[in-house]
Amino acid sequence: SGIVVRGAGGDGAALSGGRGAAWGTLDLVWPLADLGRGLDALPLFARRLALVPFVDAAWTGGSAVVRPGGAVASVGAELRLDFEAGWLAQGLLRLGWARAWGTGGGDAAYVSLGL
Numbered sequence: 241s242g243i244v245v246r247g248a249g250g251d252g253a254a255l256s257g258g259r260g261a262a263w264g265t266l267d268l269v270w271p272l273a274d275l276g277r278g279l280d281a282l283p284l285f286a287r288r289l290a291l292v293p294f295v296d297a298a299w300t301g302g303s304a305v306v307r308p309g310g311a312v313a314s315v316g317a318e319l320r321l322d323f324e325a326g327w328l329a330q331g332l333l334r335l336g337w338a339r340a341w342g343t344g345g346g347d348a349a350y351v352s353l354g355l
Contacts, residue, residue: 245296247314247338247348263298269320287322294318296338312342331355 245263270293275286297313316338324330334352 245298245312245314245340246294246336246350247316248312248340248342261298261300264296266295268293283326285324287324290320292318292320312340314338314340325355329355
């Protein structure tokens with residue numbers, strides 16, 4: 241297992257190894273709409289849409305991604321959609337962008353679907 245920093249190494253780099261690790265994230269969730277809508281008779285319902293700016297940071301005492309004792313950080317934003325599928329399964333669709341520092345830097349866009 242590892243620590244994931246959004247935007248570092250594509251859609252998130254897993255940092256692992258070393259004698260210690262620290263990780264943190266700060267999210268600010270701005271609700272945009274409570275949708276509560278479905279698609280006709282299909283069991284697919286959009287619940288809530290939110291804009292989420294974030295800051296991620298991690299440090300490991302030795303990693304394949306950053307030099308030993310190194311750190312990586314990112315800032316960005318996500319558009320999150322909470323939904324329900326099949327009457328019981330709840331999910332989260334995230335469309336995001338992040339800029340990372342500590343791994344060569346750069347911008348990364350990503351899509352994540354969780355059920």
